[in-house]
Amino acid sequence: MTSGTRARRALLWVAVHATAVAIAVMFLAPLAFMLLTAVMTDRQALGGDLWPHGWHFGNFADVLSGDMVRWTVNSLVYAGLSTLFMLVSSVPVAYALARFRFRGRNLAFVVVISAMMLPPQVTMVPLYIVWARLGLTGSLWPLIIPQLFGDAFSIFLLRQFLVTIPREYADAARVDGCGELRTMLRVVLPMAKPALAAVALFQFFYCWNDYFRPLVYADPDHWTLAIGVATFRAAHHVEWNLTMAATLLTILPVLVVFFLAQRVFIQGVTLTGVKG
Amino acid sequence: MAPGSLRVPLPGARRTGTAAARARRRRRLRTLAFLSPWLAGFGLFFAYPLAATVYFSFTRYNLFTLEYAGLDNYTYLLHDRDAWTAMRNTLWLVAVLVPLRVLFGLGVAQLLTKIKRGGSVLRSILYLPYLIPPVSATVAFVFLVNPGTGPFHTVFERLGFALPDFFNDAAWAKPGLAALGLWAVGDVMIIMLAALLNVPASLYEAAAIDGAGAWARFRHITLPTVSPVLAFSAVTGVIETLQYFTQPMVAGKVASGRADLPGTQYAPGYPGGSTLTFPQWLYDQGFRQFNMGYACVLALVMFATAMVFTLFLLRRFKAFAGQEAQ
Numbered sequence: 230m231t232s233g234t235r236a237r238r239a240l241l242w243v244a245v246h247a248t249a250v251a252i253a254v255m256f257l258a259p260l261a262f263m264l265l266t267a268v269m270t271d272r273q274a275l276g277g278d279l280w281p282h283g284w285h286f287g288n289f290a291d292v293l294s295g296d297m298v299r300w301t302v303n304s305l306v307y308a309g310l311s312t313l314f315m316l317v318s319s320v321p322v323a324y325a326l327a328r329f330r331f332r333g334r335n336l337a338f339v340v341v342i343s344a345m346m347l348p349p350q351v352t353m354v355p356l357y358i359v360w361a362r363l364g365l366t367g368s369l370w371p372l373i374i375p376q377l378f379g380d381a382f383s384i385f386l387l388r389q390f391l392v393t394i395p396r397e398y399a400d401a402a403r404v405d406g407c408g409e410l411r412t413m414l415r416v417v418l419p420m421a422k423p424a425l426a427a428v429a430l431f432q433f434f435y436c437w438n439d440y441f442r443p444l445v446y447a448d449p450d451h452w453t454l455a456i457g458v459a460t461f462r463a464a465h466h467v468e469w470n471l472t473m474a475a476t477l478l479t480i481l482p483v484l485v486v487f488f489l490a491q492r493v494f495i496q497g498v499t500l501t502g503v504k505g
Numbered sequence: 506m507a508p509g510s511l512r513v514p515l516p517g518a519r520r521t522g523t524a525a526a527r528a529r530r531r532r533r534l535r536t537l538a539f540l541s542p543w544l545a546g547f548g549l550f551f552a553y554p555l556a557a558t559v560y561f562s563f564t565r566y567n568l569f570t571l572e573y574a575g576l577d578n579y580t581y582l583l584h585d586r587d588a589w590t591a592m593r594n595t596l597w598l599v600a601v602l603v604p605l606r607v608l609f610g611l612g613v614a615q616l617l618t619k620i621k622r623g624g625s626v627l628r629s630i631l632y633l634p635y636l637i638p639p640v641s642a643t644v645a646f647v648f649l650v651n652p653g654t655g656p657f658h659t660v661f662e663r664l665g666f667a668l669p670d671f672f673n674d675a676a677w678a679k680p681g682l683a684a685l686g687l688w689a690v691g692d693v694m695i696i697m698l699a700a701l702l703n704v705p706a707s708l709y710e711a712a713a714i715d716g717a718g719a720w721a722r723f724r725h726i727t728l729p730t731v732s733p734v735l736a737f738s739a740v741t742g743v744i745e746t747l748q749y750f751t752q753p754m755v756a757g758k759v760a761s762g763r764a765d766l767p768g769t770q771y772a773p774g775y776p777g778g779s780t781l782t783f784p785q786w787l788y789d790q791g792f793r794q795f796n797m798g799y800a801c802v803l804a805l806v807m808f809a810t811a812m813v814f815t816l817f818l819l820r821r822f823k824a825f826a827g828q829e830a831q
Contacts, residue, residue: 353791
């Protein structure tokens, strides 16, 4: 190897790593400044200072009282029940689309993809009217009950995973006298754990992050964290330190779960875009 | 369903005609049972509301009184300046945000493939902002670039640049939202990274032996291999951006200091209509002004646009929708 190409390689190495560090700093800076602001006094947060005088971690305790706790409980109820219902209803549908041969299967799959791409705002008016007639507007039930009827994105993702499991396993179970439901529960689903974890996490965070649907349906007693945090600034005027503390508290659970289950996330995202 | 009751006869097993017919009927029932949540869901949350949207679009309806309005809602759309503002803003975001996110996602993914040590740490750092709840990310961004109080504003000032007043300036609010979209590039990046890692290394080695430069390798090996994924990202990006609601709504609310506290309902678009996107206008018409018939016309416009792009996706999926389960 000539010294010229070696020098060029070294230069390229430096350029690549310098860019990587610069991008990493830019991506982390917002979070760092949020944390620094969250531990300032409210007067200092208004002054454009970058570094806190004294670390007021008590700000987190201050925002955690009252409304914030109720919003968190509402978010957990919404996300938890939705995830549970989604799994119960979507798994058999995905299983049927992946395993059974029946007339109209391709059409069914096309419909699933179309439903996945349907903007939620399109069907909002008639659905709101129905929920209003049922007297359920104001609560979170209009967001949770539909999950009992299958979620298009989860069906799609699970189906993509289930077709990759070799048929022989299920056939062997059937020879041993297992019914289709038992084959699914005992043989196929244990092999699909990564995909099940991925759709459960996606669903949970979709609900945790959801702003549009709680905004349409929930009254202040049923506000979720997303709605609450969006109004926090208006309720607390210029207390940016508390606003940042509240914002960080909504991010924290997401970060914890991400670090515990990073692989699941990344495999799941990959499954949606690349396979097939 | 009793275990074993759906036992399928082994292929090749001898059976009488009626037994075969019974087995076929049982299989059909089994398929229906497995599909039943979705069949009901399709009717309740897809077919019915779509049909009802078409019906309501010909009415004046405010949740209490309903009267037939003929084509009034449709002709009103032609004269509704706010609807056209909303359409222009949404088109701006589609035209700017989608290509930026796809190209930036491809860029950082390409960068990640070049890094041997610390690559997984960098990947996590780049993916993480995508997971942050959009409301929280937006609230944070508005604060960070706020003149006077925002740390970003202060940093750039000390470096000698004056940042624009992003979310209070009609000319800069959408570019501010675009920056926010780039911060959350993680989903695109992961898909691109998986696609890049799928390119066989032997292809690059062969090209290097033939004397192909870095650009030629990218142009003739990388790009053709990842182009289906690029197209997929672009189309799903367009469909997502057509629904862009949370970030502009929250940015406007926080920057203007208004929220949905009793008596202070926020009219979207602050500052000066620059962040008014199409779904926000639909929401405003339907759920703040209770022009539900007109909101349905806006919903149908959105539906038609989204379907055009979904058809692109379906063409791509046709290959594997037809593929047999193994």
